[in-house]
Amino acid sequence: xxxxxxxxxxxxxxxxxxxxxxxxxxxxxxxxxxxxxxxxxxxxxxxxxxxxxxxxxxxxxxxxxxxxxxxxxxxxxxxxxxxxxxxxxxxxxxxxxxxxxxxxxxxxxxxxxxxxxxxxxxxxxxxxxxxxxxxxxxxxxxxxxxxxxxxxxxxxxxxxxxxxxxxxxxxxxxxxxxxxxxxxxxxxxxxxxxxxxxxxxx
Numbered sequence: 001x002x003x004x005x006x007x008x009x010x011x012x013x014x015x016x017x018x019x020x021x022x023x024x025x026x027x028x029x030x031x032x033x034x035x036x037x038x039x040x041x042x043x044x045x046x047x048x049x050x051x052x053x054x055x056x057x058x059x060x061x062x063x064x065x066x067x068x069x070x071x072x073x074x075x076x077x078x079x080x081x082x083x084x085x086x087x088x089x090x091x092x093x094x095x096x097x098x099x100x101x102x103x104x105x106x107x108x109x110x111x112x113x114x115x116x117x118x119x120x121x122x123x124x125x126x127x128x129x130x131x132x133x134x135x136x137x138x139x140x141x142x143x144x145x146x147x148x149x150x151x152x153x154x155x156x157x158x159x160x161x162x163x164x165x166x167x168x169x170x171x172x173x174x175x176x177x178x179x180x181x182x183x184x185x186x187x188x189x190x191x192x193x194x195x196x197x198x199x200x201x202x
Contacts, residue, residue, distance in 0.1 A: 002104070002197060003122050004122065007127070011136070017125075017180060018105055033081070035066065035111050039084045061110060067117050073104050110168060112175045126172065126173045133183075
């Protein structure tokens, strides 16, 4: 089993990199574990307070559960992955059963910030992108997927996303084995990563 960590700032193109790697690999050989599913449940907070949550801070994530699940998958055990909604900032009562496979990809902005999680990874990747490119993607995504206005996105970017990126995410670049500039547009890097994984599968 190969455990690959793919980190990078919000809007850097991590999900695109993951998708393009999967497209080049045999069907069914990859299991993806998104960090986003492991945000803490905030149903105990009023909606007004939930909207102030800093999703780019390590404290927002239930690391113990994510680490436990990666260990279980490594031991070829199935897991019950949480389902998280950005619209309500809560976890669903339902879960998704995840089956272990030859390649586990752990994807998320902060996954390289946790030493115990890093130790479980065989390959650590940081997807890099210019700040203005990331902001453009964040605006598009948050309007469509999270029901926010442009003004709300820009306010959140200035108050939490940008400072948290500089404090918590950018510094984790030093833990990466490979840095991928230009995100999902970097075909050379994606091809190299895919070949590395294919060689491991052989």
